[in-house]
Amino acid sequence: MKKIKSNILIIDDQDDILFSAKMLLKKYFETIFTVNNPKNMIKILSENAIDVVLLDMNYRIGFEDGREGIYLLKEIKTLSPHTSVILMTAFGKVETAVEGLKAGAFDYILKPWDNEKLLSVVKSAVKEGRKEKKHLENFTKDTTLFKGNSAVIKKVYSLADKVAKTDANVLILGENGTGKSILARYIHDKSSRKQQLFVAVDLGSLNENLFESELFGYAKGAFTDAKADTPGRFETAQGGTIFLDEIGNVPIHLQSKLLQVIQTKAFTRLGESKERPLDVRIVTATNTDLKQEVVSKKFREDLYYRINTMEITVPPLREQIEDIVPLAQFLLNKMALKYDRNEIIFEKDALELIKKYSWNGNIREMENKIERAVILCENNCIKVSDLDLDTVSGDSFLEESPLEELEKNTIEKVLIKNNFNISRSAEELKLSRASLYRRMEKYGIGNN
Structure with a gap:
């Protein structure tokens, strides 16, 4: 039997699960990678074209809610958008699995699994992943980043072009959904560090108890489940750029730890005394008014000035009126490629509604509504009712x-x-x- 040419990555903290899954899948698929610590997935994903990831949803003893799995799923989809992710759980919480599907998972399976079921899901995931990769390649080839032509957004990208050439720390401000993470990636891609990793960290979803270990790593034995020396996000981004999103959500008692790393350009893994040098570009973002937070003593003034050597504010969509229709068309083309509906268009009334609508959720809201409309509309014509505004x-x-x-x-x-x-x-x-x-x-x- 000829093996399917594909790369599969299995992530689970139980070695017997890794062994069983690898023994089964290697009969049918060409290359199987296994890791028992999710921190090690970044290197594999960055160095290999992984078609499918089998991802366990729970890694810490006593925590069985699947939150770590959802967090890691988002990380994988950021690092490798075309990779299909199959969630694995022994606890079968339907609501968590559904949340995972909404966050971009291809499917989920329960442990212990049925071998035929697992093989069927992985084969389907490989096929879907290749299809998605083709779409992304076509999209990259046929379209470019949408910047817009309004004066306010031109000013933003002009400033980004200038600051990208330096190593200055950048603070990106703006409402939810305005594209702060896109701008952060743009700055990295225009910088001298573009060949190195861009590591995004959503500080808003990071558990306080995991703050130090996630960002700075830990030594074997530093705590109960620390089975091996593990690098943190800063160390993973060494030589590249680290993007700290939702920095305004970092509790005041943890801000001093972040400040020390930024000031000294060095860090120490949890459970170690050895200080390690750090060479990363730091870009942060928030939708909160940090100046007001400083006045209210909820954000350290010294940290505020450390992270915003250069400050860029991304304007809300309502201040880019002339960009709304072109952006909608750009997003429609993107979704049309994704769902194989290349002939799809906006009805005149729908386009008029898009132009006049206030878009409080900004670009994220528009993308969500247009994707929904592309899925639901009939006869390749999006009507007002399809937009569900x-x-x-x-x-x-x-x-x-x-x-x-x-x-x-x-x-x-x-x-x-x-x-x-x-x-x-x-x-x-x-x-x-x-x-x-x-x-x-x-x-x-x-x-x-």
Whole structure:
């Protein structure tokens, strides 16, 4: 029997699981990699074209909620977008598996598995991964990064081009969904470090208890489950760029550890005394007002000035009116390639709605709505109903209204709808609580 030419990576902390899976799969697939520590996956993914990853969802004793698996899934999809990921769990929590599918997993299997079922899923994943890779290659070949032509966004990329040539630390500010991570990657790709790794870390989803070990690594025996010396994210990014997203969410008591590393350009693994030199470009991002957080004593002033040698603010989509339709067309082309619907177009009324809609969730919201529309629409023509745009935002986009009036009207409607519950309203408006409070104060909302 001829083996399928493909690279499979199995990640599990149990050696017997790794052995069993490898023995089964190596009969049918050409190359099988195994790692018992997920930290070691980055090197394999960066050096090999991995078609499928079999990923265990739990790694720490006593923690069986699958959160680590979801986190690692997102990391894999960032490092290698075309790789299909199959989640493995012995606990069979359907809600966690569904969350994994939403986050980009191809499928999931329960341990102990049925051999025929496992083989069938892996074969399908290999096929799907190659299809996705082809789409990505076509997309890369046929399209370029969408920058936009509005004056505000041109200024952003002009500044990014200048700062990319240096090693200065960059702080990227902007609302949720504006493309801060895209800009961070752009800066890396334009820098002298572009041949090295770009390591993205979502600090907002990082458990406080894992902060040091995740970022700085740990020595064997540093804690109960530390079975081997393991590099952290900073060490993995050595020579390249580390992108610390949602830096505003780092608790004040952990900020000093981050500050020390940035100041000294050195770090120490957890459980070691040996200091290691660090050579990385640091790019950070947040949607919070860090200046206000400094005033409120929630963010260290010295850390704030360390991370923003250069500060770039990405404008919300509502300030790039002339870019909205071209961006929608760009995203439509992207999704059309992804779902093999190359003839798809926007109906005139749908395009008009896209142009007028307030897009509180910015680029991320638009991409989500267009992807949904591409999946659901019939006859290769996206209609207004396919876009499923929220009437709360849609009610307030009269063209003749000034942008500030639009924002005020939208905020008032959402607050009234939620009985002035700040947390719920902020979540619906895709704002932080602090940002919502500032806007309420600006427009005098709730003062009467």
